[in-house]
Structure formats: C-alpha cells, structure tokens
Amino acid sequence: MFYxxxxxxxxxxxxxxxxxxxxxxxxxxxxxxLIGLAAPFIIPSLYLxxxxxPWLIWTAAALGLNLVTGWAGQLHLGYAAVMAVGAYSAIxxxxxxxxxxxxxxxxxxxxxxxxxxxxxxxxxxxxxxxALTTLAMQFVMDxxxxxxxxxxxxxxxxxxxPTLAFLGQDITSDTGFxxxxxxxxxxxxxxxxxLKRTGLGRALVAVREKDFAAAILGVNSxxxxxxxxxxxSFIAGVSGALLVATFFFLAAPEQFSVTVSIQVLAMxxxxxxxxxxxxxxxxxxxxxxxxxxxxxxxxxxxxLGMQINVETLAHIPxxxxxALIVIILLIxxxxxxxxxxxxxxxxxxxxxxxxxx
Amino acid sequence: MQEKVExxxxxxxxxxxxxxxxxxxxxxxxxxKVPKGEMIALLGSNGxxxxxxxxxxxxxxxxxxxxxxxxxVTFQGTDITEVLAQNRVGMGICHVIEGRRVFExxxxxxxxxxxxxxxxxRSALNAENEKIYDYFPRLAERRNSQAGxxxxxxxxxxxxxxxxxxxxxxxxxxxxxxxxAPFLVEEIFGILQKINQEEGVSVLLVxxxxxxxxxxxxxxxxxxxxxxxxxxxxxxxxxxxDIQEFYLGGGEETDFHNxxxxxxxxxxxx
Amino acid sequence: xDWVFLSELAINGALTGLLYSLFAIGLVLIYxxxxxxxxxxxxxxxxxxxxxxxxxxxxxxxxxxxxxxAAVIMFGxxxxxxxxxxxxxxxxxxxxxxxxxxxxxxxxxxxxxxxWGGTSRSVDLGVSYEPLFLGDIFVSRIHLVGAGVxxxxxxxxxxxxxxxxxxxxxxIADDYMASWSVGISVERGVGLSxxxxxxxxxxxxxxxxxIQGVDQALSLLLLKGLTVAVLGxxxxxxxxxxxxxxxxxxxxxxxxxxxxxxxGGSRELIVAAVLIxxxxxxxxxxxxxxxxxxx
Numbered sequence: 001m002f003y004x005x006x007x008x009x010x011x012x013x014x015x016x017x018x019x020x021x022x023x024x025x026x027x028x029x030x031x032x033x034l035i036g037l038a039a040p041f042i043i044p045s046l047y048l049x050x051x052x053x054p055w056l057i058w059t060a061a062a063l064g065l066n067l068v069t070g071w072a073g074q075l076h077l078g079y080a081a082v083m084a085v086g087a088y089s090a091i092x093x094x095x096x097x098x099x100x101x102x103x104x105x106x107x108x109x110x111x112x113x114x115x116x117x118x119x120x121x122x123x124x125x126x127x128x129x130x131a132l133t134t135l136a137m138q139f140v141m142d143x144x145x146x147x148x149x150x151x152x153x154x155x156x157x158x159x160x161x162p163t164l165a166f167l168g169q170d171i172t173s174d175t176g177f178x179x180x181x182x183x184x185x186x187x188x189x190x191x192x193x194x195l196k197r198t199g200l201g202r203a204l205v206a207v208r209e210k211d212f213a214a215a216i217l218g219v220n221s222x223x224x225x226x227x228x229x230x231x232x233s234f235i236a237g238v239s240g241a242l243l244v245a246t247f248f249f250l251a252a253p254e255q256f257s258v259t260v261s262i263q264v265l266a267m268x269x270x271x272x273x274x275x276x277x278x279x280x281x282x283x284x285x286x287x288x289x290x291x292x293x294x295x296x297x298x299x300x301x302x303x304l305g306m307q308i309n310v311e312t313l314a315h316i317p318x319x320x321x322x323a324l325i326v327i328i329l330l331i332x333x334x335x336x337x338x339x340x341x342x343x344x345x346x347x348x349x350x351x352x353x354x355x356x357x
Numbered sequence: 358m359q360e361k362v363e364x365x366x367x368x369x370x371x372x373x374x375x376x377x378x379x380x381x382x383x384x385x386x387x388x389x390k391v392p393k394g395e396m397i398a399l400l401g402s403n404g405x406x407x408x409x410x411x412x413x414x415x416x417x418x419x420x421x422x423x424x425x426x427x428x429x430v431t432f433q434g435t436d437i438t439e440v441l442a443q444n445r446v447g448m449g450i451c452h453v454i455e456g457r458r459v460f461e462x463x464x465x466x467x468x469x470x471x472x473x474x475x476x477x478x479r480s481a482l483n484a485e486n487e488k489i490y491d492y493f494p495r496l497a498e499r500r501n502s503q504a505g506x507x508x509x510x511x512x513x514x515x516x517x518x519x520x521x522x523x524x525x526x527x528x529x530x531x532x533x534x535x536x537x538a539p540f541l542v543e544e545i546f547g548i549l550q551k552i553n554q555e556e557g558v559s560v561l562l563v564x565x566x567x568x569x570x571x572x573x574x575x576x577x578x579x580x581x582x583x584x585x586x587x588x589x590x591x592x593x594x595x596x597x598x599d600i601q602e603f604y605l606g607g608g609e610e611t612d613f614h615n616x617x618x619x620x621x622x623x624x625x626x627x
Numbered sequence: 628x629d630w631v632f633l634s635e636l637a638i639n640g641a642l643t644g645l646l647y648s649l650f651a652i653g654l655v656l657i658y659x660x661x662x663x664x665x666x667x668x669x670x671x672x673x674x675x676x677x678x679x680x681x682x683x684x685x686x687x688x689x690x691x692x693x694x695x696x697a698a699v700i701m702f703g704x705x706x707x708x709x710x711x712x713x714x715x716x717x718x719x720x721x722x723x724x725x726x727x728x729x730x731x732x733x734x735x736x737x738x739x740x741x742x743w744g745g746t747s748r749s750v751d752l753g754v755s756y757e758p759l760f761l762g763d764i765f766v767s768r769i770h771l772v773g774a775g776v777x778x779x780x781x782x783x784x785x786x787x788x789x790x791x792x793x794x795x796x797x798x799i800a801d802d803y804m805a806s807w808s809v810g811i812s813v814e815r816g817v818g819l820s821x822x823x824x825x826x827x828x829x830x831x832x833x834x835x836x837x838i839q840g841v842d843q844a845l846s847l848l849l850l851k852g853l854t855v856a857v858l859g860x861x862x863x864x865x866x867x868x869x870x871x872x873x874x875x876x877x878x879x880x881x882x883x884x885x886x887x888x889x890x891g892g893s894r895e896l897i898v899a900a901v902l903i904x905x906x907x908x909x910x911x912x913x914x915x916x917x918x919x920x921x922x
Contacts, residue, residue: 311740325733463801
C-alpha cells in the first residue's frame with residue numbers, strides 16, 4: 001500500500017542486480033542525501049559538529065569493518081588499531097608538508113599494508129581464534145603507539161593535526177568539516193552498495209559461507225581474504241585520519257584503544273552484519289543513545305528531586321551501552337538492518353499480509 | 358472399542374503438520390501409528406519428511422526452529438505435543454538422530470553415562486552398560502577410547518546403545534544404515550531385532566534402504582512430499598509393484614526407456 | 628646472572644600465573660560445557676568482588692560469611708545470565724555470541740560502577756603483608772593463598788568433570804542436538820556452567836581484589852585470562868593451570884629482560900605475543916581437544 005509493491009519479485013537479472021530493489025528505498029536514499037547536503041543550513045552547528053559529523057565518520061569506519069566481518073565473515077577485534085595507523089601516518093605526512101589529499105591516501109595505504117598483517121592471521125585460523133588473535137594484535141599496536149614517542153608525538157603522547165586543506169583551500173569552519181565527513185561517508189556508502197553487485201562482493205560472500213567450498217569453485221580464498229582486509233583497512237585508515245582532522249584535532253593513543261575496537265564491532269553487529277543501512281542505524285544507536293539516556297536520567301532525577309551521585313551518572317551510559325548490545329542481539333541477532341527490512345516487508349504488503357510468500 | 362485400539366498403539370500421530378521458521382511446511386498431515394512392541398518403518402526418498410516426522414515425535418523440532426502447527430502426537434494415551442524434548446526422553450521416547458552423532462570427545466563408557474536418566478543408580482547403570490556391551494561386543498573392546506575415533510559402524514552401535522540407556526519404550530532410528538557396509542547394516546539390524554524382541558521396545562525406523570528395512574519390520578509407511586502415500590504390512594509393501602520399482606530396485610528386466618517415473622509418482626500424490 | 632634473583636622471579640611469576648589460572652578456570656568451565664567463549668568473565672569477576680565488598684563492608688557481615696553468600700548470589704546470577712541472554716542465541720554464529728558476551732561484560736562493568744562507584748577499595752582479607760622467605764627467596768603470602776585456592780578449585784573441577792553431571796556437561800559441549808536427543812537438559816547444563824564460572828569469579832575477584840584493590844582494573848585481567856585459557860587449550864582445566872604457570876614465569880622473567888630494553892611496560896606485549904604465537908602455532912593449545920574430523 002505504501003510502496004505500491006507486493007513484495008520484492010524479480011522477473012529478470014537486471015532487476016535482481018539493482019542497488020535499490022524497492023523504488024521507495026531509492027527515493028528515501030535520495031531524500032536523505034539531500035537532507036545531508038542541506039544539513040548545515042538546517043541543523044544548529046553545535047549538533048552538526050558534535051553529533052552529525054562523528055556519526056558520518058564512524059559510519060564510514062563501521063562500513064569498512066562490515067566489509068571484512070559482514071561480507072567476508074572474518075572476525076576483527078583490532079579495527080581501531082588499523083584506524084590508528086591511518087590516522088597517525090596521515091597526520092605525520094601532513095605535518096611533513098604533504099598536501100592533505102595525498103596525506104589521506106598515504107594514511108589509507110599504510111593502513112592497508114598493516115591491516116593486511118591481520119589477514120595473515122585470518123589465513124591460519126577463523127572464528128573465535130581469529131577474534132582473539134586480532135584482539136592480541138590490537139594490544140601490540142596499542143603498546144607500540146604508547147611506547148614510541150616518534151609516532152605518538154612526544155612525552156604527552158598527543159599529536160596536533162595540521163589545518164585541513166583540500167585543493168589549496170583551508171578548511172576551518174564546522175560546515176567545511178561536515179562536508180568533508182559527508183563526502184567520505186557517501187563515497188564509502190556508494191562503494192559498499194555496489195559491492196554486492198560485483199564479482200568481488202560475491203566472492204567475499206562465498207568465502208564467508210564456506211571458504212574451502214569457495215576454493216573448490218575456483219574462488220581463491222587466500223587472495224580474497226587479503227583483499228577484504230586491505231580494502232577495509234584502507235577505509236579504516238582514511239576514516240581514522242578524518243576523525244582526527246575534523247573532530248579530535250589531536251591524535252592520542254586512547255582514541256584508538258581496544259574499547260574502541262569493540263565499539264566499532266558493536267556498531268556493525270547491532271546494525272546488522274552485511275547491511276549498509278544497518279551500519280547507519282548501529283552507529284547512531286551506539287554513539288548517541290548512551291548520551292541521550294544520560295540526559296534523560298539527569299532530567300528525570302531532577303524532576304523527582306533525587307540526588308544521583310556523579311560517579312553513578314558517569315557510569316550509566318556504559319551500562320546502557322552494554323545493555324543495548326545485549327538487547328538488540330536478543331531481539332534480532334541480525335541487527336537493526338534486519339529489523340528495518342522486516343518492517344519494510346511488513347508495510348509493503350499491509351494490509352494484505354496473509355498473501356505474503 | 359476405540360479406547361482399546363488406542364491402548365494397543367504406543368504412539369499415534371494424528372494428521373500432524375510441521376512448520377519450520379513459520380514458513381516452510383515440511384510435513385503436511387502425517388498420521389502414523391506404532392503398535393506396542395512392533396517394528397515399523399518409515400520409507401521415502403530424500404526430503405520426503407521422514408526425519409521431520411521423527412523430530413516431531415521426539416520434540417527435537419524446537420532446536421531447528423520448527424513446530425507442530427496442526428495435529429497431535431499421543432504417546433501411551435497422553436498428548437505430548439507440547440512436552441519438552443528432554444521430558445519426552447523421560448517418558449520413554451528416544452531418538453537416535455541421523456548421522457551417528459556420538460559425543461566425539463567422550464569415551465563410549467562416558468557416552469553411555471551421559472545418557473543415563475536422572476536418579477539411575479550406579480549399579481543399575483553398570484548393569485545397563487554391560488547389557489549394551491553384550492548386544493554390541495565390538496564396542497566393549499573399545500570402551501575406553503575416544504568415541505570420535507571409532508569406525509562408522511561402531512559409532513552407530515554406540516548411538517543405539519546410548520539411546521538404550523535412557524530406558525526407551527519407543528526407539529526411533531534415523532537412517533542407521535547411512536554410509537555403512539551391507540554386512541554391518543545386516544549386523545545392526547539383526548541386533549535391533551533382538552533388542553525389539555528381548556526388551557519389548559517398540560521401534561520406529563526411518564530408512565532409505567527399504568529392502569533391508571522391510572526384512573525386519575512388520576509394517577511400513579511410505580512418505581512422499583510430506584504425506585503418507587502408502588501404508589501396509591511389510592509383505593504387502595514388498596510385493597507392491599511401485600515400491601519394487603522405486604525403492605527396492607530391479608523388478609524384472611527393467612528397461613529404462615520404458616520406465617515412466619513421473620506419471621506413476623503423480624498418481625500417488627493426487 | 629644472579630640465580631637467586633632469577634628463581635625468585637620465576638617462583639613469583641609462577642604464583643602470579645596460578646592467579647591468572649584462577650581467572651581462566653572460569654573461561655574454561657563455560658567453554659568446556661557449552662563451547663561458548665565467555666568474554667564477560669572480567670565483568671563477572673568485578674561483580675563478584677564488589678558483591679563480597681557490599682556484603683562485608685556495607686552490610687557488615689564477617690568475611691567468612693560474606694564470601695560464601697556472595698558465591699551463592701553469583702551462582703544465581705550465572706543461571707540468570709544463561710536464562711535471559713544465552714538461551715536465545717544458542718546455535719547462532721560465534722560472532723554474535725562473542726558480541727553478546729562482550730556486551731554483557733560492558734553492561735556488568737557499567738552497572739557495578741554505577742552502583743558502587745569506581746574508587747579502588749580493598750577487601751581486607753586479613754592475610755599478612757609480611758614477606759615470607761623460602762630460603763633466600765621472598766614470596767608474597769597473598770599470592771600463596773591465591774595459588775592455593777586456584778589449585779583447590781582445579782582439583783575440585785577435575786573431580787567434578789568425572790561425575791555424571793560433569794560428563795553431561797562435556798556431552799553438551801560436544802553436540803547440543805545429540806544431548807537433547809538423549810534427554811540431557813542443555814539449558815540447565817549451560818546455566819550450571821555459567822553459575823560455576825560465576826562462583827570462580829568470586830574467588831578470583833576476592834584474591835585479585837586483595838592484591839590490586841577492587842576497582843575497574845579487575846576486568847582487565849581478561850586478556851591474561853584469555854591467553855592462559857587459549858594456551859592451555861580452552862577446554863582443559865589442567866591446561867589452564869599449567870599455562871597459567873608458564874605465562875606467569877615467561878611474563879615475569881621476560882619483563883625483567885625486556886623492560887630495560889624498551890623502557891618498561893613490556894608485560895602486556897609479552898602476553899599479547901604469547902596469545903598470537905599460540906593461536907598461530909598451536910590453536911588448540913597445550914591440552915585442548917583437537918576437533919576430530921573424519922571423512
């Protein structure tokens with residue numbers, strides 16, 4: 001009724017390989033894109049800068065992890081370390097005088113190289129053991145970062161990011177930062193949406209489902225695993241660099257610690273493995289909801305005249321964050337993306353849902 | 358009169374439908390009755406719904422996100438449609454699942470212990486174990502080695518033995534002959550028959566190997582596409598020309614150019 | 628080379644290592660009984676220590692009563708976790724279960740700190756801080772006590788896994804479906820393993836809480852515990868004990884050599900390296916079961 005469709009049915013391959021299988025989805029995407037473009041003129045700059053911008057960059061990063069975990073099925077608990085590599089190398093390059101366009105690419109490529117090291121673990125083990133290995137690698141990276149002043153920037157272990165500039169144009173305004181983040185996120189999204197239509201995407205899915213079965217079909221799982229890690233690491237590296245350049249302005253090792261790795265994985269899984277729209281939802285939920293809940297607790301407790309001590313207040317967002325992960329997994333293990341799909345499918349045939357399937 | 362008939366059947370399934378994931382209708386109204394103390398076979402091709410039928414009886418459907426959406430299963434006169442799988446085992450239904458799934462990292466002895474019902478005394482368990490090793494002397498030799506390293510036949514024997522420890526009144530076996538050499542199938546089926554006679558356990562056997570199965574059972578059901586399409590005594594089934602052609606192989610001088618599978622199958626299903 | 632000093636390092640390392648084992652036994656229990664990697668053990672340990680503190684310091688119970696009572700409460704909590712969370716995800720891909728336990732860990736840590744606050748507190752077990760001299764070697768008493776607890780739990784669980792209930796738990800880890808088919812209550816078994824792991828968490832929480840104070844940092848034991856569990860073979864309690872000793876010695880002695888070279892803080896690095904090397908070279912650890920694959 002709302003979609004003027006009776007479900008998704010394909011009559012030919014062209015329709016099956018469309019990016020948006022439901023026309024309304026495409027319209028929605030275009031609509032959201034336009035809102036995104038207009039956002040600096042609609043949304044107050046405080047919100048733009050403290051909510052929209054990190055949301056977009058983290059979404060780009062989460063999509064990168066989704067590529068390796070959702071599409072290629074490789075667990076990765078060291079993603080923040082890869083982001084750190086990109087961030088630090090890009091900023092060092094920029095400080096060295098390399099233009100930012102190239103600095104970002106350098107960051108991405110360095111990440112790719114280091115991130116591919118994680119792939120060598122993936123060639124040997126999978127599942128739980130891969131998760132543990134990548135976790136250990138994250139600790140090694142953390143250690144290297146904190147223990148080498150040459151990288152992390154001296155005794156204070158913080159590295160000032162030089163002014164962002166593209167095409168010789170300095171970017172210093174909030175709006176400018178926002179558009180950089182928006183552009184990167186759109187780029188990654190388009191890449192990911194197209195991924196499932198390409199041979200690469202299909203090969204990755206084959207590797208995920210059963211790597212040796214894929215090998216029998218002539219899919220070189222060795223090659224595709226490394227490719228998946230390298231591509232995702234590139235996205236991670238650029239996202240990490242942009243995060244520092246437009247949001248933190250100062251690179252510090254804690255920004256890329258193991259808790260951050262877990263956080264990105266949580267975003268991907270809560271959003272839904274292999275779901276692009278889900279990653280947007282997942283990032284929004286993990287990034288924004290704990291803060292909102294905190295605000296709510298403060299308001300409610302003030303309303304009721306209760307005294308909540310500062311420490312309690314400081315830890316409630318964490319508890320909420322953990323609970324969110326658990327609750328979403330219990331409601332729908334395939335995440336918010338799947339929930340969205342369910343609702344859409346329901347509305348598509350409403351009110352004649354007895355004819356479904 | 359009706360009640361008397363019911364009492365003779367240890368198990369009766371009445372037009373049971375099973376849905377997987379709320380979507381897939383795996384069996385579409387199957388009725389099967391197992392008379393007390395007899396051996397019954399369910400025959401049919403792959404995907405016909407034989408295993409699903411067994412899981413509906415044992416309650417293991419739940420583990421695969423399936424459920425009985427219509428009909429009921431009655432065991433010894435009580436409706437068990439809603440009873441949990443582990444409680445059905447306590448009532449006396451044991452299901453030897455497909456593919457010899459023994460506990461690989463446990464020894465045969467431990468496999469048997471794991472299946473012991475709550476409250477079974479140590480001496481009773483030991484006696485039970487010895488009885489099982491008497492039925493399967495091959496197992497006794499390897500009772501302390503890891504079950505995962507037993508041969509296929511030994512694993513199947515262990516799976517049956519493990520089921521016997523639960524003190525079943527109805528033993529259900531899902532393709533015990535899968536992947537076993539003919540002489541082993543014969544041996545296992547012989548032991549099954551012995552167990553059936555000596556212990557008075559009713560047996561419901563799912564088999565692809567119809568020829569071997571019909572040798573030991575008294576009645577058989579033929580399931581196709583989630584429905585019972587034929588039911589009769591073993592003799593009647595063995596002499597049925599369709600069964601001979603489709604399941605027993607051969608018949609006289611099969612000329613493959615003239616075999617009309619499709620038209621003949623169609624007749625059953627309509 | 629000073630041999631007395633080296634052996635002191637090794638012995639203290641081994642004792643610390645046994646304390647890692649104490650933590651790792653909780654991981655191993657759950658893995659052994661349900662093949663679920665429990666990344667929430669750090670959070671559980673924290674909760675265990677805080678519950679003991681709440682009972683002894685806040686409610687004023689004596690420690691000999693507070694600790695068993697905390698164990699009972701945690702036993703219930705373990706069952707509760709299975710009932711609420713794990714049951715619904717049984718049989719799902721490992722990535723989701725990992726994430727679930729990670730989420731649980733974050734939640735447990737957050738809620739504990741929200742209730743009791745993050746200031747480091749001490750358990751006051753009453754073990755003297757006087758150093759104990761074994762010949763020329765000096766060891767800490769609390770480490771000795773902890774090592775004793777770890778060994779006692781090890782023996783208890785070794786015996787437990789030979790009982791009928793223990794065998795049933797191992798059967799569950801092997802094959803959920805086959806367990807259901809012979810009437811084993813998989814849910815109750817997995818619940819029991821979480822309950823036992825939660826009790827172990829109380830023990831680990833009390834000992835570690837005494838050593839380094841009861842605070843947020845207790846949950847950081849997870850990496851070391853995981854390393855010990857993996858090195859020992861994830862489903863082997865004996866493995867966890869031996870791997871704990873090995874890791875403790877390697878860490879203590881290695882750090883003594885490496886710290887001057889890299890400017891301190893090499894313990895984390897050694898632990899992570901041991902984890903990576905174990906997984907790369909021998910994923911099933913020292914004593915873990917090989918997954919038997921037959922064609």
